[in-house]
Amino acid sequence: MPSASRTFTLTGMTPQPSPEAGAAVKAADRAHVFHSWSAQDLIDPLAVAGAEGSYFWDYDGTRYLDFTSGLVFTNIGYQHPKVVAAIQEQAAKLTTFAPAFAVEARSEAARLIAERTPGDLDKIFFTNGGADAVEHAVRMARLHTGRPKVLAAYRSYHGGTQQAINITGDPRRWANDSATNGVVHFWAPFLYRSRFYAETEEQECARALEHLETTIAFEGPGTIAAIILETVPGTAGIMVPPPGYLAGVRKLCDKYGIVFVLDEVMAGFGRTGEWFAADLFGVTPDLMTFAKGVNSGYVPLGGVALSQKIADTFGKRPYPGGLTYSGHPLACAAAVATINVMAQEGVVENAKRLGETVLGPGLAELAARHPSVGEVRGVGMFWALELVKDRETREPLVPYNAAGEANAPMAAFAAAAKKNGLWPFVNMNRTHVVPPCNATEAELKAGLAALDAALSVADEHTV
Template identity: 70%
Template sequence: MTLPQGSTPEAAREQAARTYELDRKHVFHSWSAQAALKPMVVTAAQGCYLWDGDGNRLLDFSSQMVNTNIGHQHPKVVAAIQAQAAQLCTVAPAHATAARSEAARLIAERTPGDLDRIFFTNGGADAVEHAVRMARLHTGRPKVLARYRSYHGGTDTAVNLTGDPRRWPNDHGTAGIVHFFGPFLYRSRFHASDEAQECERALEHLEQTIIFEGPSTIAAIILESVPGTAGIMVPPPGYLAGVRELCDRYGIVFIADEVMCGFGRTGKWFAIENFAGVVPDLISFAKGVNSGYVPLGGVAISPRIAATFDDRAYPGGLTYSGHPLATAAAAATITAMAEERIVENAAQIGATVLGPGLRELAERHPSIGDVRGLGVFWALELVRDRETREPLAPYGGTSQAMIDTVAAAKAAGLLLFVNFNRLHVVPPCTITEAEAKEGLALLDQALTVADGYLE
């Protein structure tokens, strides 16, 4: 176990017990019924591992909230935060600072096309909020189209854009948001038999939605370049290019949500780069931009939309926009990722270890209905029956089968990201071949539990 300097295992366990006690007494947790919670105490983390309050080491195949792309406690990022704190901890966003200017330059150099103006936010949800606000102000139109099976954040506009059950308790029904079905061949809504057919029919459906809603009323279409929490459904070839063409045809702003899938997660700096030649008008980002070491998000803006606000004030801002500690962490993260070829590592690990390894597990575990992903961004669709594709947990819920499978993985030393009937394999982009193979072996053990629930 990694212990604080001068500490003993007994003292560490006592501190963990006190941490848990105070948490249950005072902390209100997100997305949870409070009475049933039993949060794991985390005492330390390093690289691709973390330690719980009992001293157990866990291989982090979740990257926490799929955001520690550079791994835990990367020394260059920690040092950058320390150096920035010693020089300038905070300043009003109206002023220019070296950290924000450098972070903006590094991001702009990596965005596709000419999206070279950066507006900083505190996280992904408010990045989405501001991207939508920019689109509405730019076009003068009220509506935004978003797909089912998506997640865009927990703030008011973002959660209404979201296409999963977390929207339901917050849904106003009058927020100017219309949902449509995106391509997802494994559970096709278009009765497609292959990716080409799924792509064609999904684009036809989207265009019909545009026409019936009234093109002159639609400000933007927002899509996760590769949907994350909703299932890591990699779009079929041609789909995002088709969305771009529809946006151009009807004067609609194309917003690519790269909050989860950006900054190396798919083996590219931005996930949309996996689909050659597609350049959105706006990109919302967060998470991997600095691996969550200090909260940060933002919007990358095309010149066409930025020009809207050349002589017209943009009516939005945040006290901590471009916070020095957060942007210093971003600059250090992006620099380290480039110098250490971390994005390339994510691509290689996905192509040579995770992809082949997960498909091999699917051959031996009948509970796996589908394997899909890119880079270090993968999902296993767990089912009760491969023929009927009945999920191992219902949409919007969980099941004893999933609870037991995840518990088995944790007991073996593997921490997974879970959503409904899916296990997401999303380790840091820094993961080594040996660590990836270790995780696959632990996952192999846990999946025997899922197999026991097959009909």
């Protein structure tokens, strides 16, 4: 079995502080960069000077342990030398080429991905990222079935493009929702905040499946092309589905001739301690989207893995879709190197082992000490702490989709974490613990200590 430890050594060094250079970077950013999901005049982006492994640092020389993995994509950390070298080698060999040709890096990336996808998901359509992967998966499902509708869950995120944002189930959809894209939302299981008055996982699973089948019946099974779910919802809260739920959705899709799509953009490539989160549940979808961890975000890349029956739809019928940079050689070379690094260095095994032995127990200990922690949930290197004002009532620490002064308790928590050298992932009333999948035990314990101190600040806002 490959070693579960990282084989490259962090220097532990940061550049000499250069506040003047940082100020210049910040000034150019503020003058010209338009940032996503932001009120432009209200943000203050940190100027980043460099990154390595699980850390990054600013121009003042302040170093942060990154418990966000970027946006949950640096699954092998920053600047892994083998992947950097592979990108450099590919750039020297063939920097770019049109997607209609067979190119070695593209072919090899597709082969390595197909080797790891569940079931017969052996055909790979490359995109530039996760959102357009979702766009194409939905298009494929509609063309395959001849049906217009897509069912998607509340508490989900599927991307920022027009179709993907309409499928999304969190507030980022609201300002973009045209209500004309054939999307119907339903409640997926989440026992801690059950919509089904469930008291056990078994009840939550059964009632969620009943709710979904009722939704199918009332929408008309013959109108539904696809059901799309994040295998383990990420940004919406890392809610690991109860045993039997995804298998139940698979059965409903088979019963009604609906295409089952799993979104593994965030959960895939080792994040859950398996190559794909679907492996945790023994479920094979008809289509599966991926991005982020496929090459640790080093060069933008995403894709759709197709089952044989979906691929056969386009055997003699042209697929009406494509991208100029589909299977870009630099991105695919980064994917080949990343997958090989993950296999050689036991990165998936590391995520599973340290999730079970360090993160899970360590976060449970924090929950026992801090009244602001209502629930700990997760798997592998994919965890969330639900922060609450009151454990008994489960009132969130801040209101749903809070902003400004209403979000002050979470802002204070995040500031305390950063003061202790930890960059946290904060969303609504939660902090997600999503370090690189090859983080070391020492790094995780350092992060837990910083979280411990920051949670004391959150505790100040409990009743």
